[in-house]
Amino acid sequence: MKLLDKTKIWIAGISFAVVAGCSSGGELPPASAGSQGPGYGAGVSDTPVLVGQPYTINGRTYTPSDPSHYDEVGLASFYGNELAGRPTANGELFRPSGISAAHRTLPLPSYVEVTALETGRTILVRINDRGPFAGDRIIDLSIGAARQLGIVEQGVSPVRVRRVQPIDSDRARLRSGQPAQPRLQTSPQLLTALRAQFERGGGVIPPATPSPDAPDTTGRAGVDWQVENEPQTADPALRSAPTATGSYYVQLGAFSNATNAQRMASRAQRLGSVRVISAGNIRRVRLGPYSSQAEASRAQSRARAAGFGDARIFRDSGR
Template identity: 40%
Template sequence: MPSRGKALVHTVAAGLLLVACSGRGHGAAIPLASFGAYQASGLASWYGEEAAGHRTASGDFFDPNGITAAHRSLPLGSLAEVTSVDTGRSVVVRINDRGPGRRDRIIDLSRGAARALGTDRLPVASVRVRALAPGSRVGIVATDAAFAPTPVHPAVPRSANDRYIVQIASFSNRDRAQALADAVSAQVLPAGNLWRVRLGPIQGAAAAQEARDAMAARGYGDAHILPAD
């Protein structure tokens, strides 16, 4: 793999490792060996545009449309499966913030996560939360099967020269797009009224898939791979 492709993948991986190990925020961090042991039932609230662009406990900029959540004790950067008791839908969220502030709630979802569960029209919803062990091959997607994470292996498009880009997300606000691009060494490209954040070019389908999975783990489940040319 050319040095640029390796550097991009290593930058993403290093950023994820720092987030997962930072331990910032309130509440005692759970040991790595206990990731898969945590389960709880209770109320989930959600937050949206009022916090857009603010720093989370992990250091990320909060994206209301991302699939993320705030939890009091699960390690920052870890994944958790949240299931709505009422709709039966499940979503895998990345823990990137600390909360909720109210003690009668067990998790605070991003608006995007609440929308995926079908609970974004309610101020609170009954949920079950289960931590996922490191290395779980799950996608940041909603499913109607409670406690059954859905494996995601997006097809990599064919490229004549085997060079790819990962389109991470699109924003209507350029500053937010640039903040994400700076955090993961990506580029911002205008597309009409939107700003697209793209990573690459990356040499090789395997490296592109690794970068895409890393972005999904950060909460950008819509990240997808495109041919570079």
């Protein structure tokens, strides 16, 4: 997302995307005059609507506009909590858990329906920022929006973005940081047409992503990977570990697409030692090893705070 930190471009994931502030390659238009960076609530307004002047980032010029109809397919990215509390391009404070997004040219704010082309799930999103400026991505979602859309594990995901004029109650919910009322699932016929449109543009719809906590059925180099199935602790996502010796890992995601796995691994490098474990066609991105469950639990907490909300603990039994 393009935030008003004019010194950096933040890359939100390996895999995932630029989220970020201005680079030295150009400057965004300033936030609205006198803005104090309101958070969610009464300080957040849909007026005035800002369109803005053309701006240049990394040698590429973007011209904001106010089209009555906007409907495009392309790639969506997202970012985690690293920009929490920073001002967005229209002067609001960014909240990772909110259902918001960045777009290069649509007015600020504006509302769009975002549809995941892999699943047909559609959500309503409020655009209040500029970006992304990496590759050919067309929208950059907050992690709250990415979770609602179900694309956290994929990182970069094919989507449809369509501008809409939602009812006042849905606008108010998004301004307050809450999701809008559920949207209708995209019909199979329309989803087929949107996928074909995306593929004609050179995109590839990846196969469905396996569940991140699915156990490997085969090991690599003699390692027997196991998911702990003991009774759950107070944290329902954390399984209690047996007393047997062995190393512990924190799994961040599982992918059939190698590029997506590498993107997540790159994004996770700041959290410590990262490895991609291959078993058949499945690639699992894991942190570790850790010598105890307590150490792995601390790593899991750090991973979740960094935006890897589905981080799970696994154990190598050492057999």
